[in-house]
Amino acid sequence: MSDYYRQPIAVFGLIIPIVVSVIMAGSVLYYTGSVKKEYAAKQKEYDLSQQAKRKIKMLRGQVNENRESLDAWDDLLKTETRGTFLQHWKDASEDFNGKELTKTSRSWINFSEGIGKGVSQPSSQVVMSFVGTYRAMQQALMNLETQLPTMQLDSLDMSPEDNGKGVKFTTTYTVWTLR
Amino acid sequence: MTEHKHPSELNPYQQYRRSVKVAKSTSRMKCLAWYQDALDLDVQIHCYLKDDSGVDCYLHVKSGDVFEKLGAINAAQLEQRDFLEQFIDEALEHEVCRSTKSLGVIFYLADDFSLAGLGPEFKNPIELPNLRQKMCDAPKEVLDDKTISTDTHAWRLFPYAGAAAGTEFATAVAVSQHRSETLKMLREIGNDKNFPIRTCGLSAPLCAIGLVPLFATANQEGSVCLFNYHTFTLMAFFNGHGDLMVLRNMPHPNGATLPANIGPAIQATATAFEMEKPDIRVLSMVGNDIQSLPLMLQQSIPGSHGYVINAHELLENHALSTDIPLECIAVTREIDPELYPLAANETFTSLREDCWHVQDFFSPHQEELDMYPDRSDMKILRFGRRIRKIAALVIACVLVYGAFNVFTKVNSDVWNHQPIDHVAETKKLTGEIARFEHWNNLLMDRSKGWVCLELVSLITPADGSVSLRSVKHNVTLRKDGNSGKSGFSKKWVIIGYANELGIEHLEKDCTSDGISKLFLKVAQSTENAAYLPELGQRDITVSLAPRFNPSYNNYSRENAGSEFTRMFTLTITQNITADDVMALVASN
Numbered sequence: 001m002s003d004y005y006r007q008p009i010a011v012f013g014l015i016i017p018i019v020v021s022v023i024m025a026g027s028v029l030y031y032t033g034s035v036k037k038e039y040a041a042k043q044k045e046y047d048l049s050q051q052a053k054r055k056i057k058m059l060r061g062q063v064n065e066n067r068e069s070l071d072a073w074d075d076l077l078k079t080e081t082r083g084t085f086l087q088h089w090k091d092a093s094e095d096f097n098g099k100e101l102t103k104t105s106r107s108w109i110n111f112s113e114g115i116g117k118g119v120s121q122p123s124s125q126v127v128m129s130f131v132g133t134y135r136a137m138q139q140a141l142m143n144l145e146t147q148l149p150t151m152q153l154d155s156l157d158m159s160p161e162d163n164g165k166g167v168k169f170t171t172t173y174t175v176w177t178l179r
Numbered sequence: 180m181t182e183h184k185h186p187s188e189l190n191p192y193q194q195y196r197r198s199v200k201v202a203k204s205t206s207r208m209k210c211l212a213w214y215q216d217a218l219d220l221d222v223q224i225h226c227y228l229k230d231d232s233g234v235d236c237y238l239h240v241k242s243g244d245v246f247e248k249l250g251a252i253n254a255a256q257l258e259q260r261d262f263l264e265q266f267i268d269e270a271l272e273h274e275v276c277r278s279t280k281s282l283g284v285i286f287y288l289a290d291d292f293s294l295a296g297l298g299p300e301f302k303n304p305i306e307l308p309n310l311r312q313k314m315c316d317a318p319k320e321v322l323d324d325k326t327i328s329t330d331t332h333a334w335r336l337f338p339y340a341g342a343a344a345g346t347e348f349a350t351a352v353a354v355s356q357h358r359s360e361t362l363k364m365l366r367e368i369g370n371d372k373n374f375p376i377r378t379c380g381l382s383a384p385l386c387a388i389g390l391v392p393l394f395a396t397a398n399q400e401g402s403v404c405l406f407n408y409h410t411f412t413l414m415a416f417f418n419g420h421g422d423l424m425v426l427r428n429m430p431h432p433n434g435a436t437l438p439a440n441i442g443p444a445i446q447a448t449a450t451a452f453e454m455e456k457p458d459i460r461v462l463s464m465v466g467n468d469i470q471s472l473p474l475m476l477q478q479s480i481p482g483s484h485g486y487v488i489n490a491h492e493l494l495e496n497h498a499l500s501t502d503i504p505l506e507c508i509a510v511t512r513e514i515d516p517e518l519y520p521l522a523a524n525e526t527f528t529s530l531r532e533d534c535w536h537v538q539d540f541f542s543p544h545q546e547e548l549d550m551y552p553d554r555s556d557m558k559i560l561r562f563g564r565r566i567r568k569i570a571a572l573v574i575a576c577v578l579v580y581g582a583f584n585v586f587t588k589v590n591s592d593v594w595n596h597q598p599i600d601h602v603a604e605t606k607k608l609t610g611e612i613a614r615f616e617h618w619n620n621l622l623m624d625r626s627k628g629w630v631c632l633e634l635v636s637l638i639t640p641a642d643g644s645v646s647l648r649s650v651k652h653n654v655t656l657r658k659d660g661n662s663g664k665s666g667f668s669k670k671w672v673i674i675g676y677a678n679e680l681g682i683e684h685l686e687k688d689c690t691s692d693g694i695s696k697l698f699l700k701v702a703q704s705t706e707n708a709a710y711l712p713e714l715g716q717r718d719i720t721v722s723l724a725p726r727f728n729p730s731y732n733n734y735s736r737e738n739a740g741s742e743f744t745r746m747f748t749l750t751i752t753q754n755i756t757a758d759d760v761m762a763l764v765a766s767n
């Protein structure tokens with residue numbers, strides 16, 4: 001029996017190949033692991049990006065959906081002045097004669113003491129008095145409020161006219177403005 | 180260049196390379212025969228060296244129980260490698276062994292035999308196993324005579340199982356190393372041909388001792404067996420149980436077939452062992468005429484019985500041809516103790532189990548063994564190969580796995596994705612939406628004059644039983660905590676006149692349920708959600724206070740309402756909390 005070969009065979013034929021294999025496999029697994037780790041980070045970023053894309057798509061859809069209304073409101077807010085308000089009132093009361101509806105007074109203040117008082121959005125307040133019939137008044141207010149959605153009713157007082165022939169209306173509106 | 184160097188001269192890597200080369204270029208890794216004893220192989224050539232003239236050769240195939248004479252090789256031919264190679268090739272062409280993968284060559288050394296005593300320090304039979312190994316490795320340390328040559332002779336131990344206590348328990352047996360080179364040459368031929376040739380050099384007289392149970396029985400008086408060879412006669416003395424007590428060797432005078440004065444020699448030894456009338460059995464191992472020997476011995480030892488053993492009969496009893504050497508029976512046949520009772524005693528049991536009689540005198544030197552890796556080395560090498568294959572497979576799998584993983588990941592959309600800053604666009608869009616929600620909230624139909632008038636008109640019955648004197652409606656914001664939203668309250672204070680029917684109407688409609696129904700009706704007819712009563716964040720309270728009309732005048736109707744007997748004050752309050760959809764968001 002010879003002992004010369006056993007150790008070299010064990011070292012070169014067994015231990016070194018195993019160690020080299022382990023190192024190689026370990027290196028590959030380590031590299032794969034680092035790629036996986038990097039991929040996971042990129043995946044997270046990608047997911048966030050996709051999520052953001054989906055969110056933007058959704059937001060765009062929502063903005064597009066709102067576009068028409070918002071444009072209309074922007075136009076309204078940009079173009080409406082006290083002068084145009086009078087014109088709207090005239091248009092709203094055109095269908096009625098003097099007996100049915102007559103505006104008796106109108107006054108503006110540059111701030112709101114009503115609904116607009118606790119709100120950051122600038123507003124003004126308009127007080128208008130009318131004499132007329134109930135239905136004419138209701139019809140006129142409907143026309144006016146439909147054309148000017150910026151108007152929010154703060155108060156409405158209604159009482160018979162002194163001569164008993166009509167009804168006196170006093171309305172106070174908060175009107176939302178841009179400034 | 181390193182092929183013929185001893186491994187001690189090689190560095191570890193060269194030693195490994197040699198192992199690999201041996202494994203690749205020879206059958207030593209696959210063929211077990213390289214590591215087996217010659218006697219264990221299926222095909223064997225038995226060579227009987229009876230004198231200096233040469234050897235008689237016999238082919239033996241164990242599996243087919245074939246024993247056939249091949250011919251003779253003379254002394255000169257035994258030293259010629261080419262002849263030996265040719266002889267083996269021809270022998271292996273024999274029909275019965277054509278497909279063999281290995282060959283055992285067994286030399287029976289009958290040309291020389293000598294005995295020597297052990298040193299006086301070796302008195303304990305328990306030491307036998309250690310002494311046996313020591314006798315192979317360093318015979319001088321064991322022998323009594325330190326001047327004996329260990330270069331020209333090979334020494335082995337042989338035990339005396341029947342030795343009395345205090346007497347010699349073993350002896351040293353020597354044979355000439357003269358033919359060891361022939362066996363080495365045969366092994367080299369095998370190495371060169373990548374064909375396992377295993378060799379064995381047996382002492383023919385020791386093999387002959389193994390034959391004793393075939394022709395002898397135990398005798399109370401003891402017995403002596405004489406094995407007659409060409410140049411010497413071996414005397415074996417057995418006690419009453421048939422156990423070997425001692426061996427004596429007597430050389431023959433020049434040209435004689437018998438030793439001189441053998442009778443007195445036997446008598447002297449027999450007397451020493453107190454054997455008065457031993458049985459004397461004589462066996463001619465090489466065909467010498469010894470018929471007169473028993474008579475001669477009986478004259479020297481009166482009362483003893485002499486027998487000449489018939490060698491031919493022994494061979495025929497074991498189905499062997501009469502030209503086969505007798506020793507072959509001891510080497511190739513199992514001696515059944517049931518048929519031959521003497522085989523069951525201590526001496527022959529020990530021979531059988533420990534193979535004392537078939538010891539290899541010409542076993543290869545350590546230097547020769549060192550030239551090739553042994554079986555366990557080959558096993559480690561093979562195991563290493565398997566491990567490397569598995570490791571290669573594992574690495575391949577890991578590489579494929581890694582490459583697939585890396586490839587799929589590197590080529591994916593995720594890997595190549597270039598991050599885009601969505602924040603600005605998101606902020607812009609969110610701002611747009613917030614602006615929409617801001618205005619949508621502000622512009623909600625939470626308080627409209629025409630809807631308010633619709634409610635008042637629905638409260639007033641159409642049959643004229645109720646007449647309104649005044650209506651006051653106002654809306655006030657209600658801040659709830661820090662929610663950032665504001666609820667609001669709408670209040671209607673309606674003062675009017677009514678007759679009894681009108682009061683009945685009012686009392687019927689101006690309950691909580693009645694007012695809620697009226698609000699629902701207003702909400703449905705005007706599509707104004709602010710009047711929906713059933714939402715959880717809203718409540719409506721109502722109070723009706725009827726009373727007599729102080730200005731009632733049944734006769735004069737100058738004053739408004741004087742025709743109605745009753746007056747009333749109706750107060751309706753609708754509260755909308757900050758949690759309601761109608762709540763104002765953009766509060767300070």
